[in-house]
Every structure is written in structure tokens, then in C-alpha cells.
Amino acid sequence: MDSQALRSKQDDAKLHIVLFPWLAFGHMIPYLELAKLVAQRGHHVSFVSTPRNIDRLPKLPPNLTPFISFVKIPLPHVPNLPENAEATTDLPENKVPFLKQAYNLLEEGITGFLDAAAPDWVLHDFTAYWLVPIATKLGIACGFLSIFTASALCFFNPSGQDHRTEPEDFTVAPKWVPFPSRVAFRYFEVVKIFNNAIAGDASGTSDMHRFEACLRGCDLLAVRSCTELEPEWLRLLEQLYQKPVVPVGQLPPILPHGGDDDEDETWLEIKGWLDKQAGGSVVYVAFGSEAKPNQTELTEIALGLEQSELPFFWALKLKRGPCDIEVIQLPEGFEERTKGRGVVCTSWAPQLKILSHPSICGFLSHSGWTSVVEALQLERPLILLTFLADQGLNASFLREKKMGCLIPRNEEDGSFTREAVARSLRLVVVEEGDKFYRDKAKEMRAVFGDRDRQNQYVDTLVSCLKEHRRHVHKAARAN
CATH class of the missing domain: 3.40.50.2000 (Glycogen Phosphorylase B;)
Known part of the structure; x- marks a missing residue:
């Protein structure tokens, strides 16, 4: 040869x-x-x-x-x-x-x-x-x-x-x-x-x-x-x-286009609620498979969502495995006060399907890169709240590229307020004077999707x- x-x-x-x-x-x-x-x-x-x-x-x-x-x-x-x-x-x-x-x-x-x-x-x-x-x-x-x-x-x-x-x-x-x-x-x-x-x-x-x-x-x-x-x-x-x-x-993962998993009861229930919301009105909140807020952070996030007056779907991780003994709880009366406007899901939620639903207007995320990719391939603007690992570098990079809005925090101890959460959410997904983040997310679809x-x-x-x-x-x- x-x-x-x-x-x-x-x-x-x-x-x-x-x-x-x-x-x-x-x-x-x-x-x-x-x-x-x-x-x-x-x-x-x-x-x-x-x-x-x-x-x-x-x-x-x-x-x-x-x-x-x-x-x-x-x-x-x-x-x-x-x-x-x-x-x-x-x-x-x-x-x-x-x-x-x-x-x-x-x-x-x-x-x-x-x-x-x-x-x-x-x-x-x-x-x-x-x-x-x-x-x-x-x-x-x-x-x-x-x-x-x-x-x-x-x-x-x-x-x-x-x-x-x-x-x-x-x-x-x-x-x-x-x-x-x-x-x-x-x-x-x-x-x-x-x-x-x-x-x-x-x-x-x-x-x-x-x-x-x-x-x-x-x-x-x-x-x-x-x-x-x-x-x-x-x-x-x-x-x-x-x-x-x-x-x-x-x-980027392949977007869902029907199939057997569309018959999944969890997704059908979630989809049923999302279908009832106005197009481009719901904030999706999730912090990945690892990040878990502490009690103080959880309280401020929840009350910030409440103050924002925006509809929301929150995939909340309460425990990291069966040996996690740190118990966290939503503020008393939060779910009752936001009933109809928001949903808190403490079990598994199909993130890509939720993000692809037309009712979603933005994503409050931990800056994990897989979540960033999933959001931007679907033109969902990012509101960022970091917790661990490389998330801080990711958020810093996204801020420098003007691809995400970081919730203001105390630089020494990382604390933040419910007012900062509410203000950041409304800035990114509602206010006409700051359509910048929504426009940037649309621009990034050509890169990520x-x-x-x-x-x-x-x-x-x-x-x-x-x-x-x-x-x-x-x-x-x-x-």
C-alpha cells in the first residue's frame, strides 16, 4: 500500500x-x-x-x-x-x-x-x-x-x-x-x-x-x-x-422536541402552570445541582422575589444529600403570600424545558457555566448570584462582557438584601430603560445556540x- x-x-x-x-x-x-x-x-x-x-x-x-x-x-x-x-x-x-x-x-x-x-x-x-x-x-x-x-x-x-x-x-x-x-x-x-x-x-x-x-x-x-x-x-x-x-x-444540550419524557407527570404539572402565565413574564430561579443557600441567603432571596412582584418558578434545593443536616426553610407565610404568582419546587425540575417555555423572561442563576449555556442559547437574560467554586470567575467574566447582571453584595462577607434582589430582577427583565440585558441575551444566541x-x-x-x-x-x- x-x-x-x-x-x-x-x-x-x-x-x-x-x-x-x-x-x-x-x-x-x-x-x-x-x-x-x-x-x-x-x-x-x-x-x-x-x-x-x-x-x-x-x-x-x-x-x-x-x-x-x-x-x-x-x-x-x-x-x-x-x-x-x-x-x-x-x-x-x-x-x-x-x-x-x-x-x-x-x-x-x-x-x-x-x-x-x-x-x-x-x-x-x-x-x-x-x-x-x-x-x-x-x-x-x-x-x-x-x-x-x-x-x-x-x-x-x-x-x-x-x-x-x-x-x-x-x-x-x-x-x-x-x-x-x-x-x-x-x-x-x-x-x-x-x-x-x-x-x-x-x-x-x-x-x-x-x-x-x-x-x-x-x-x-x-x-x-x-x-x-x-x-x-x-x-x-x-x-x-x-x-x-x-x-x-x-x-449546548439539544432542546427538547417532544418524546416519552413529555408524558412525565412532574413536567406536565410544571408546564400546566407555565402555560397559564403571560408570555415573557416569569423569572426562573435555580442554583444548580450543588449550590444551596444558607438560611439568611434563602430568606433574602425569597423576600426579594416577593418584593419584585414578578411571577416566578423556583427550583429550590433544600438539602445536599441525605447526610446534609443544615435545615433551611422559606420565610413564614411566603408561599401563601405568593400563591398563584409563584411556585417553589423542592424536587427535581427539568431545567432546559422550563427555560425553553415562552413564559420565561429571565434566569436568576448561580453562574454555573452549564446553566449559562442553557440560558443564553434560549435568549434568557441572566441575573447572577454566586455561591461556590468557579462561579465567581464566571460571573466576573459575564459582567465584563455585559452578559449578566450581578446582584450587589457586601464584598467582604457576601451578604445581600431583599431590596437588591428585587431591584436587580426588575432591572433586567422589566424596565424599558435597561433593555440592554435582554438585547444582549438575544445577541448571544448566535454564539451559544x-x-x-x-x-x-x-x-x-x-x-x-x-x-x-x-x-x-x-x-x-x-x-
Whole structure:
């Protein structure tokens, strides 16, 4: 076979890609969206996680089931980790470090799987910092698939040159950012995550160390981002890490278009209420699978919604798993006073379906990037209230890009008032003088909801993965 024919054969050969996300649904869901997009091109994807998490993922379209395999690796038991807790949503925040301990112990199971499956690539999350040497030893290419934005990765820059040691150091743009930027944490945001992310937590390893090890060893950095949104940050990312940086798009979920789940009683009840509301009148309120307000925050949010006089649908998380002992309650009489105008749902709610309903006019959100993507692909303006992790950086980035309105808070302790909540809601979704946020959300649909553009990003990623395989085969023949 001549060289041209051999190259053509390699180009046509289908890839086998392993995806290994962190045990949080804000990570697993975008990983799954990428799996579906890769599978649509005829490549095989092995999606690795723990049994309970895989069982809780959305069902695959029938046409993709031959191309995506779910690999269940049991989560080892560690002290202080409650039984059946396999994702961050199952745990209060102070128990998450023990989940990271257990995640580290998945090393043996995934090593055995990779050795037997011999995939072309493994794309992993920041928590799997120990996977790089394993993949290298097995001759498998390794890519760090970041669900964090390029701006967040640049902000942390765990390259060994970061001398920031105090929380205050993280409230300003880092010195290595060569262009004007206000992307940074507020003091109360960084204090809340400082030990886990920078200093190290009960798992024994800081998140900064995990990032550094992943970035140092990976062959490629794939980022949930796009050049239309943050071109300057993507360029800086490549300069900082000296790695190929491949944006994979925003990975928006496919919008619901009917099907068996439309017969779900929960959705039918929610839809029935939304159908009775005026078009573009209802604020949707949700803070993701992990964020849970404390009692003071809950009270101010509730009374702010009441003061706003706007219709609302609130998906409220009262507990993070069965071992969460912090009890929070709505203010006395709140539900009675807002009856008919608002609904508080304390069980699971189908967020994408709710956001896509024509009665929704805005989204009070925690700034989790998956929620941001879902909202902006549907032209829903954002009112932002952060709680944990990278949400502060996301909110700061959205504010800088004029894509979201942050509820005013005390910079030291993060406190806010019901008046600030009410005023921010009305500013974004009602007042004619400030239609800016609504217009910006409509503009952003072209970035976050364009399926053709998303497909182009995935095509580029697949081409990069194939190109690497071709170089590996060429080097093997030379030896």
C-alpha cells in the first residue's frame, strides 16, 4: 500500500475515545454532550463513571447507542464518605473532599479498563491528575478536557510561576494577563474556596496541584469555549501552557422536541402552570445541582422575589444529600403570600424545558457555566448570584462582557438584601430603560445556540485527535 493510500485509510479509521469526567453533574453533562457529538460522526466513545452516576444520566437517542458505551467502575469506600454518595450533589460541601479521595481510588479500575480497551485517546477532567502517567505508560494519548472557560484557566495559571498566597491576591487580574481585564474573584468568593482550591483540602491535594499536573502532562488541552466569546483568553492560554489548545464549543444540550419524557407527570404539572402565565413574564430561579443557600441567603432571596412582584418558578434545593443536616426553610407565610404568582419546587425540575417555555423572561442563576449555556442559547437574560467554586470567575467574566447582571453584595462577607434582589430582577427583565440585558441575551444566541458552529468545533477536535494518531503511527513505522 502506498503512503497516500495508507494515510487515507488512517483518516477513515474510526477513533475510540474514553471520557472520564469528575463526579459532578456540571462536569458529566457537558462531557456527555461531547460524547454524543463525537458519536454522531461514527466514532466510538467509552464514558467512564460510577454506577449510580451513569444510571442518573439522561437517556441516549437510540441512533447513538451503538457508538457510546457506559463503563461503570464502582466507587471505593473511604472513611467519612456517606454510602451511595457518588456525586457532589449527594453531599454537603464539607464532605466533597472525601469524594475526591474516593475518586483517586478509581485509578486501579480505569487502568485495567484502559489496558484492555487500548483506546486512541483518553480525555479526562482536572481531578484525574494521576491519569497522565498511566496513559503514557500504556501508549494512550491524553487530553485534558476542561469544562472551565479559557479565562478561568488563564486566571489560575498553575504553572509553578504563581506566587499568590493570600485570598486578596485573587481579587485582581493576575500580572500575566497582558490586556485590560476585571475578571477576578470578589473577596467573599475566594475566601470560601481558598482552602480547597489553593491551600489543599482533606483529600490531601489542592485543586491547583491537580490542574498543574493535568496541564503539564497532557498532549492536548480541549476547552469548553469558542473564539467568538473569548478569543483573547484562548490565545493567552496557548502562550501560558505551550500546549495545543482546541476550543470544543459551548456544548449546548439539544432542546427538547417532544418524546416519552413529555408524558412525565412532574413536567406536565410544571408546564400546566407555565402555560397559564403571560408570555415573557416569569423569572426562573435555580442554583444548580450543588449550590444551596444558607438560611439568611434563602430568606433574602425569597423576600426579594416577593418584593419584585414578578411571577416566578423556583427550583429550590433544600438539602445536599441525605447526610446534609443544615435545615433551611422559606420565610413564614411566603408561599401563601405568593400563591398563584409563584411556585417553589423542592424536587427535581427539568431545567432546559422550563427555560425553553415562552413564559420565561429571565434566569436568576448561580453562574454555573452549564446553566449559562442553557440560558443564553434560549435568549434568557441572566441575573447572577454566586455561591461556590468557579462561579465567581464566571460571573466576573459575564459582567465584563455585559452578559449578566450581578446582584450587589457586601464584598467582604457576601451578604445581600431583599431590596437588591428585587431591584436587580426588575432591572433586567422589566424596565424599558435597561433593555440592554435582554438585547444582549438575544445577541448571544448566535454564539451559544448555533448548532452548525458547534459542529465545526467538534469537527476540528476530531481532526486534531486523528492527526495525533497519524503521527504516532508514523513514528511507530519509523522505529
